[in-house]
Amino acid sequence: MRLQEARFVVVDTETTGLPPEGRVVELALVEVGLEREPQIVYSALVDPGCPIPPEASAVHHITDRDVAGKPRLFQVWPKVLEYIGDAILVAHNAEFDRGMLPETGRPWICSKRLAQHLWRDAPKHSNQVLRYWLGIDVEVGQPHRALGDAIVTAHVFQRELRAYLEAGYPDDVDDLIAFAESPIEVQTMPFGKHKGMPLKDVPLDYLDWALRNLQDLSPDLRWSMQRVLEQGLGWPGRAI
Structure with missing residues (x-):
């Protein structure tokens, strides 16, 4: 499938900690494409079923009070899968987000690895550093929240798609995935x-x-x- 024909959905999670013990407290999906501007698909707080450590709250500022009464991940997951549909999933450090979520049955692309391949001269390859290094002008609210980070990653990924094609790499989704996963x-x-x-x-x-x-x-x-x-x-x- 050509890149312009593909549907990509950026995934971002905020959690209580690292996998496998960590649990999701917020999940966001943003759809984007080569010529399709980022569109918010889904954003929700999730009850992790355990206390949120203060060290985690210090990063994303989500507390036990914020998630009290919110649905559990297994309750929202069927709806999330509907939103994902036939999309290729994208995440900045995809290994982390993929490890925090149930299996989707869809391929993943790590936008951080793409950046490391395409822009070796970048000062760092976090999505927020790339946001300013690339001059991406977008308002996202509070950083280190799932929706804001997903919006930034979507804009970064769109730039990556264009840079990938401009560098002469094959216009094919499978080739893009293989490129991102290569050493x-x-x-x-x-x-x-x-x-x-x-x-x-x-x-x-x-x-x-x-x-x-x-x-x-x-x-x-x-x-x-x-x-x-x-x-x-x-x-x-x-x-x-």
């Missing part, structure tokens, strides 16, 4: 005694040790380290 090259070492050093300058024996012994490396970092090793050693799979 992102890590430029600097993020931890250890070589933290901050360009990854290409880190001793190969240290990279080899890390790949063999550290299980919690992100897929992007593992791919980038393996790539440096392969280039340094001349062929893949050779041990030091």
Whole structure:
């Protein structure tokens, strides 16, 4: 399917914490397309069924009083699925929002990963930093609320669609999803005694040790380290 023909719905959640223990306290959906300006589809507070920790309230300013008497997520979910329909879902850090919600049966695109691929010179890749870096002029009210963040992400995503096509990538939804999910090259070492050093300058024996012994490396970092090793050693799979 061509990008102009696709229907995209941006999803954003506010929660009591991180998955799997965290629970949704607010959910918003905003529809957007290549030539379709963002339109609010759905926005609601949700009773998480547990107290909201003060640390979470300090971020989104949603309290137990705000969600008292609101429906539970399972009660609104059938209606949310109707709104989603045949859309491709978009979220800024899609792994988080997808992990907070029941299965939708629809494909997801991470707009943060798209930004990291398309705009490597951006100062950061959060949706609010990209909002100002791209000069997006939109009123969204209070940040760190689901609807405001979803509106910002929708505008950022629309810019990403245009930048993706302008860069000459295939005009196809499946190709866009594959592009977003493809590895992102890590430029600097993020931890250890070589933290901050360009990854290409880190001793190969240290990279080899890390790949063999550290299980919690992100897929992007593992791919980038393996790539440096392969280039340094001349062929893949050779041990030091």
